[in-house]
Amino acid sequence: MIRLIEDLHIQFVCRIMVPLIQFFALYVIAHGHYSPGGGFQGGCILGASFILMMIAYDIEYVKKRFPEKFNTFMVAFGVFLYAAIGALCLILGAEYLNYGILHKILPADPVKVRALGTLGIEIGVGITVSAVMLSIFLNLSTFGKHEKSEV
Amino acid sequence: MENFFIFTIIVIGILVILCLYRAIFGPTVMDRIVAVGVIGTKTTVILVLIGIYYKRVEMFVDISLAYALLNFIATLAASKFFRTRKSILPGTKFMKDREAEK
Amino acid sequence: MIVEYIIDAFVIILVLLGLFFLFTATVGLLRFPDFYCKLQATGKGDTLGAILILLGVILYNLHDFSLNNFLVCLKILFIIIFIFHANPVATHAITKAGLDADVKPLTKEDIRK
Amino acid sequence: MRREIVTFLILFLLWLIFSGMFDAFHLALGVVSCLIVTLISGDLIFQNERFTMNHIKEGIRFIKYLPWLIYQIILANIHVAYLVLHPKMPIEPIIIAYKAKLKRDISKVVFSQSIILTPGTITMDIVDDTFIVHCISKKVADDLFTGEMEQRIADVFERENTKRSL
Known part of the structure; x- marks a missing residue:
């Protein structure tokens, strides 16, 4: 019945x-500290672009491009990046997420290093x-079965 | 010139409120989707004008562009959703089929 | 000095024209009987109204010319191009959804009644 | 491969416009971002096609087509404004099927987009080469059936193809 x-x-x-x-999403992520926006907003726009691709084609097409396994890996990888940068600061002897200390291992002055650390977090x-948005949309539209979509 | 832009923003705001009537009391879901899309376009314009008024256009243009993108995607997604689930309108083929099944 | 006044006059004309078309789109949304006809009003009036107002903003923004201002104007032009492509597609998507959901369009006889 | 390079160049030009900062750090960020986008969806802009010089020629001809389209859009808006503000609202909606001779996808899409933007007509569906059009009055439908718009679009996008076939 559903065409x-x-x-x-x-x-x-x-x-x-x-x-x-x-x-545009990557631009919003990269210019987080000069314009409104940053990691969360850019990620939302990036996830919305995948949803637009799903609207234009169908769910199988997007799954072929971004397999389920890869998507779940990206969910964990983003959090890992965040935690790793924080923990690196902790190891180097400052507080958690105090990026200024990273100038011990990066060849730049502390102000630039601070901007770089913020960029990594973003x-x-x-x-x-973006990965969580994509996986929520996949789960909702397939009723969690991941076989055949209805959208 | 600033006063003129404030006047423009107020007029567009009144138009948005008029559209809200259709969005709230619209007889069918389709009318509501149309009204929401129209409000989205008007909001894009309002955001740019606010940027002009506060003299920070380069910041508000980004917000406005992001809003336009999300509004477009929302309209497409809503129309696709209500296309496949035909149960929105009483008396359509989908509802008749369901009643026949019962 | 006189040039600035002329530019301001052009900006005001463009913005007022845009407001007029936005107004007709809204009145069409409120007055027309079925939603295909409503889309006729909103799909055209909204696109041209928004484009005219944004063109006025570009013209106003070029008052004091610098590289940064010029880039901002290009960004607003990008919004115009986006609206120009996105609004008809949204109109088409809603129309097609209505057609698939079996909304019967009104005909001449229905309106006369 | 060629289409990916062209996509990358278009995106990088856009980055220069959007960013507005021309130091090495931001340019490097731009290169990385554009590379990522080209990697994950570089084949979408020119799908099933190779980038050739014809695309540039079509672009120039399309820009020449735009002023006529804008003139039609203004006419459309004045028409709609007249219908809306008229106290009796003289509309008589009608649905017609229009059979077009256009072959390529892009010309069909541009034709459909132009129909939506011009007076009193909305494309409801495209089935192969038949356009189902909702018209707000009989006069508008007659205007569409003169076929002027279709001829102009065929001039823009299908000139090379017809030459080859002849």
């Missing part, structure tokens, strides 16, 4: 828009948020 219609018009325009939306948050 899965691939509409030419919607598909064509979404296909062109998906790379631009992903590009990237970790962004990866986790």
